[in-house]
Amino acid sequence: MTSRLEDLLTRIIRKGNFRVTFADGRTKTIGDGSGQPVALRFTDEKAENELVADPQLKLGEIYMDGRMIVEEGDIYELLALVKSNTLAEDLSFGMVWRGLMRFCLTRICGLFPVNHNRxxxxxxxxxxxxxxxxxxxxxxxxxxxxxxxxxxxxxxxxxxxxxxxxxxxxxxxxxxxxxxxxxxxxxxxxxxxxxxxxxxxxxxxxxxxxxxxxxxxxxxxxxxxxxxxxxxxxxxxxxxxxxxxxxxxxxxxxxxxxxxxxxxxxxxxxxxxxxxxxxxxxxxxxxxxxxxxxxxxxxxxxxxxxxxxxxxxxxxxxxxxxxxxxxxxxxxxxxxxxxxxxxxxxxxxxxxxxxxxxxxxxxxxxxxxxxxxxxxxxxxxxxxxxxxxxxxxxxxxxxxxxxxxxxxxxxxxxxxxx
Missing domain, CATH: 3.40.50.150 (Vaccinia Virus protein VP39)
Structure with a gap:
């Protein structure tokens, strides 16, 4: 059975040579096989679910925490691969509502600016x-x-x-x-x-x-x-x-x-x-x-x-x-x-x-x-x-x-x- 992350990655990555190993040990190759290969491995299922829910924040966090390991290529090549494929219709409901929440929070904070410059x-x-x-x-x-x-x-x-x-x-x-x-x-x-x-x-x-x-x-x-x-x-x-x-x-x-x-x-x-x-x-x-x-x-x-x-x-x-x-x-x-x-x-x-x-x-x-x-x-x-x-x-x-x-x-x- 496919995971939520597998569904998301399959929908996003149409071009490229991308291989991902999930926390349960399954490995899947995604893309059309073009370009330099990039391979990821996830250490736990929670990291996968966090990434699906909020990729803008969690991609960096789970990489920083060592819960997503780049086994081939590097993190720049991964980011470039995702960015070169992503379209607006690839956004999930979770991504959209988190974006709306961040937009609203940004506007509210702008109404009550606090000097945190130092x-x-x-x-x-x-x-x-x-x-x-x-x-x-x-x-x-x-x-x-x-x-x-x-x-x-x-x-x-x-x-x-x-x-x-x-x-x-x-x-x-x-x-x-x-x-x-x-x-x-x-x-x-x-x-x-x-x-x-x-x-x-x-x-x-x-x-x-x-x-x-x-x-x-x-x-x-x-x-x-x-x-x-x-x-x-x-x-x-x-x-x-x-x-x-x-x-x-x-x-x-x-x-x-x-x-x-x-x-x-x-x-x-x-x-x-x-x-x-x-x-x-x-x-x-x-x-x-x-x-x-x-x-x-x-x-x-x-x-x-x-x-x-x-x-x-x-x-x-x-x-x-x-x-x-x-x-x-x-x-x-x-x-x-x-x-x-x-x-x-x-x-x-x-x-x-x-x-x-x-x-x-x-x-x-x-x-x-x-x-x-x-x-x-x-x-x-x-x-x-x-x-x-x-x-x-x-x-x-x-x-x-x-x-x-x-x-x-x-x-x-x-x-x-x-």
Whole structure:
């Protein structure tokens, strides 16, 4: 007799080479036999029933708990196989009503927002610095790299990302720059050394603050680069010449977009420029992915460009440029995942096998979003005046070439101190 899970998988997987071993020992091959083989084994019947009832949450959970074992292929190939087959009519009643419940809960929470920013940031970014050192580039850039030209290394692509953003900022020596979400300090130090500007980086992560301050001091930049534990919403300062934010906007939340851009307008000089670098998705989401919400980025939300622009307009800021980078994050995440898997023993020694599988699922699921769900990166350039930015984009490539030459004289990055 077939199980509920077998019925579901048979209905979903039409193309592919998929083999599943159920908890009762039965093995079934599903699909048309095309492509790379993927094989799963379930350790208990309860795991099978949980997956049928709530696949969005339970697929990651039962993999993380070791109750679903990938015996051939890997978790990314499994996710890609499922995503490339799934159609709307494949959804079960349980999936639909759980989706409706999550949609309603998201809307209710939006009516009564609670500030959990500090707690949410700590959940992810205050993990051991040693963990991030295992898979990030030398400068600890935890955001999408810029693989231009194609085929360059992860370290080269992260430098190219910083160079690309710096070019769009139209920097001049002695300018004051605010970085909202300063990470481990790499962007701020790059801007200070390459453009001779003063940078104030703000973060809500105590671990990132500790590391970034130590790095700036070690490079002799403490007089030009300052990092503070500061929420952008309560910041009081004289206006800045430039503002940059990379990989932070995904944590703002859609109900806070208008306040975010109003604050940017308040903190930006009349002739100032801001560059916002963020993940985007092709259409607004009804609710967050429940696995990512529970285990990885609580309170996060990936916007569509259509959700962002009305808030920009209401703030009085002008959009001077929007660039869409569709595939660069898929490449970045592939590098991170491969490096993470290669250092499995060290991850397990820091945490445990369950944590390792949780993060493997997170990295694989994120990569799949860019390779199969049309997620992208957008870089939005904002000003308060229409006369600040040139009326063609030639200046970006010209500035990048100048910066590339200057990078050759830059002192090598030191190993991050923990």
């Amino acid at each position: 707690r949410n940031v700590a959940h992810h970014y205050d993990l051991s610095a040693k963990l991030f050192d295992l898979f990030l580039d030398q400068d600890w850039q935890y955001s999408c790299a810029y693989f231009h030209p194609e085929g360059i290394s992860l370290d080269e692509a992260q430098i190219a990302k910083k160079r690309h953003i710096a070019a769009k900022l139209l920097l001049e020596p002695k300018q004051r720059v605010l970085e909202i979400g300063s990470g481990w300090g790499g962007m701020a130090m790059y801007l200070a050394e390459m453009a001779g500007v003063e940078v104030n980086g703000i973060t809500l992560s105590t671990e990132q603050l500790r590391v970034s301050r130590g790095r700036a001091e070690k490079r002799g930049l403490s007089d030009r680069v300052r990092f503070d534990l500061q929420d952008y919403r309560t910041m009081r300062s004289a206006p800045f010449d430039r503002i940059v934010s990379v990989g932070m906007f995904e944590h703002v939340g859609r109900h806070n977009y208008r306040h975010f851009f109003s604050k940017v307008a308040e903190l930006l000089k009349e002739d100032g420029v801001m560059v916002l670098h963020s993940i985007g998705q092709p259409y607004p989401s009804l609710f967050n992915n429940p696995f990512f919400e529970k285990y990885i980025f609580p309170g996060g939300y990936i916007p569509s460009v259509a959700e962002v622009l009305p808030a920009v307009e209401k703030s009085g800021l002008l959009v001077r440029d929007i660039e869409i980078l569709p595939h660069h994050y898929a490449h970045t995440l592939r590098h991170w995942r491969q490096r993470f898997l290669a250092r499995k023993a060290e991850v397990v020694s820091l945490y445990d096998e369950r944590f390792f599988r949780m993060w493997e699922f997170y990295l694989a699921g994120s990569e799949m979003a860019f390779s199969h769900e049309n997620f992208f990166i957008f870089q939005m350039q904002l000003t308060r005046s229409q006369f600040v930015v040139p009326d063609n984009r030639n200046y970006i490539a010209e500035a990048e070439e100048r910066l590339k030459v200057m990078e050759g004289a830059r002192a090598p990055l030191e190993k991050v101190e923990f």
